[in-house]
Amino acid sequence: MRRIHLVVAARPNFMKIAPLWHAFSRHHEFEPTIVHTGQHYDYHMSTQFFEDLKLPAPTINLEAGSGSHATQTAAVLVAYERYLLDNRPDLVVVPGDVNSTLACALASAKLNIPVAHLEAGLRSRDMSMPEEINRILTDSMSSILWTPSQDASDNLVREGTDPQRISLVGNCMIDSLYKLLPVIESRQTWKQFDLPQDRYILATLHRPGNVDDPKILSTIVKALERISREIAVILPLHPRTREQLQKQGLLDNLDSMQNIFMIAPLGYVDFLSLVHKSHLVITDSGGLQEETTVLGIPCLTVRPNTERPITCTAGTNRLVSAQEIENAVLDELDSARPAPCPPAYWDGHTADRILADLDHRFQNPLGRV
Ligand code: UD1
Numbered sequence: 252m253r254r255i256h257l258v259v260a261a262r263p264n265f266m267k268i269a270p271l272w273h274a275f276s277r278h279h280e281f282e283p284t285i286v287h288t289g290q291h292y293d294y295h296m297s298t299q300f301f302e303d304l305k306l307p308a309p310t311i312n313l314e315a316g317s318g319s320h321a322t323q324t325a326a327v328l329v330a331y332e333r334y335l336l337d338n339r340p341d342l343v344v345v346p347g348d349v350n351s352t353l354a355c356a357l358a359s360a361k362l363n364i365p366v367a368h369l370e371a372g373l374r375s376r377d378m379s380m381p382e383e384i385n386r387i388l389t390d391s392m393s394s395i396l397w398t399p400s401q402d403a404s405d406n407l408v409r410e411g412t413d414p415q416r417i418s419l420v421g422n423c424m425i426d427s428l429y430k431l432l433p434v435i436e437s438r439q440t441w442k443q444f445d446l447p448q449d450r451y452i453l454a455t456l457h458r459p460g461n462v463d464d465p466k467i468l469s470t471i472v473k474a475l476e477r478i479s480r481e482i483a484v485i486l487p488l489h490p491r492t493r494e495q496l497q498k499q500g501l502l503d504n505l506d507s508m509q510n511i512f513m514i515a516p517l518g519y520v521d522f523l524s525l526v527h528k529s530h531l532v533i534t535d536s537g538g539l540q541e542e543t544t545v546l547g548i549p550c551l552t553v554r555p556n557t558e559r560p561i562t563c564t565a566g567t568n569r570l571v572s573a574q575e576i577e578n579a580v581l582d583e584l585d586s587a588r589p590a591p592c593p594p595a596y597w598d599g600h601t602a603d604r605i606l607a608d609l610d611h612r613f614q615n616p617l618g619r620v
Contacts, residue, residue: 253613254340255283256359259309260290260327260351262300263424263538266519267346267369269304270426270602278606284340288327288351289314293490299518304427311338320350320381327354335362342609344369345389346423348382348537348558353389360392369423369605371396372403373558380460382537386558395612397605399423399541400561400594420604421596424538425545429599431520438524444512446483448528449588452580457489458535461553461573465499470573471553472501475533478580479510485525486513531583533576540568547591549583551576561594 255275257268268285275283287309291297301308313330315323327350335343335358343359345352346369356366368389375383390396390407398404399422407417428435441448454475462468475484486505488496496502506513517525523542526532532543532550540559543550544566551571562568567589571579596604 252282253280253342253609255281256286256338256340256343257283258286258288258331258343258345258351258355260288260315260355261347261349262291262296262516263536264346264349264351265297265300265304265306266427266538267424268344269306270423270430271344271369271605272306274602274606281606284311284338285309286331286334286355287312288331288355289316290323290327290349290351292316293516295516295518296490303431303519315351315354324350324354327351328358331355331358332362335359335364340364342367342395345393346370348373348385348389350381350385353385356389356392365394366392367395367397367609368393369397370399372398372405372407372417374403374406375556375558377556383558395608397423397608399601400596402561418604418608419596420608421598421601422541422594423601423605424541425593425597426599426601427519428523428542428545431523434520435523435527438520439528440517440521440524441485441528444483444485449530451483451485451529452478452531452533453525453529454484454486454533455489455539456533456535456553457492458554459491461535462489462492462495465495467573468495468499469501471576472496472505474573474576474580475511476505476508477577479508481581481584482530483510483512485529486511487515487517487522487525488513489516531580533580540566541597543567545591545593545597547589549586549589551579551583565592565594567592 259265259268275281289312315326342365344367345356359366371390377383396417397420404417404419532548535553540552540562544562550568552568
């Protein structure tokens with residue numbers, strides 16, 4: 252029996268780990284344990300995702316909570332090491348690039364427990380992003396690097412990584428999307444806003460680079476206000492964004508706009524239901540660039556770079572600055588919807604490939620775990 256820890260921490264992790272949990276649970280030779288670091292803790296940021304994705308409650312919640320980068324990373328590091336000392340697994344799987352990803356990889360590597368990084372090899376080449384630091388350090392400590400696309404594998408090889416550590420498996424988050432697509436399609440969350448389908452924009456913003464900078468935040472808010480004269484905007488608010496809007500005195504005005512629907516963060520199915528029937532998405536999220544590519548929804552990403560360039564070269568994504576949002580939206584309002592164009596291996600079978608890869612690595616003396 253191989254004991255596997257599946258680490259989850261923040262909103263974008265749950266849909267990446269869920270397919271692995273379901274796949275491991277079907278195989279007698281694996282014993283998966285869900286370890287929640289507690290980085291995200293509100294019902295709408297965590298528990299609702301467990302319900303939507305049919306995940307059991309985590310076996311352990313480390314309750315690390317919020318704080319500065321050092322405080323949060325250190326809290327997870329200390330708490331997870333303590334847990335590992337009493338509950339040593341054969342492998343720790345860490346997804347994505349949040350602070351808990353790095354902390355859990357570090358705690359495991361220092362105890363000589365093999366780490367598998369799910370979503371390895373992504374690079375924005377922007378070290379001002381905390382996530383880029385987390386990605387590079389986590390990859391450097393991981394025995395197994397499961398990459399979502401060829402460009403990610405190429406990044407790792409270029410950095411001198413032993414190719415034996417790398418397996419191109421595809422995009423696990425897209426497994427969740429395909430599995431729940433019938434539920435997402437039947438949910439019709441957009442109807443709650445009394446809007447016709449395909450005639451609204453869905454906007455989500457939470458990156459410190461956008462929302463913690465008063466000038467950029469105000470430029471984005473003004474753009475959304477002008478856009479809302481042409482088309483309705485639904486704006487689920489991340490707690491960080493709500494706090495910054497309030498601090499800058501922008502919240503009440505935005506809330507009073509007739510064609511802007513400011514709402515609480517949504518669960519997975521409700522959110523994807525809104526994405527699926529939107530005309531266009533404006534975001535600074537990582538995962539949403541990928542989900543819109545697979546669904547064929549135009550996506551404007553308010554960032555100077557992306558660690559997911561395949562969504563621009565093969566998909567529906569386009570990078571814009573805060574100043575460019577309004578014109579980019581006007582361009583898109585007149586354009587026909589692009590065809591969905593999922594990259595190779597974004598096909599709903601990534602968890603199966605991961606299990607096959609692990610089987611090989613555990614059995615083959617040359618395959619490293
Ligand atoms: C984190 C990740 C980011 C990811 C995002 C998804 C890092 C460095 N950042 O950013 O990569 O895209 O999650 O949402 O790990 N808060 C709540 N309730 C919660 C969680 C947070 O109110 O359940 C508030 C707290 O005030 C907290 C703030 O949101 O201080 C930020 O949370 P944090 O987890 O530190 O970073 P995110 O901005 O969510």
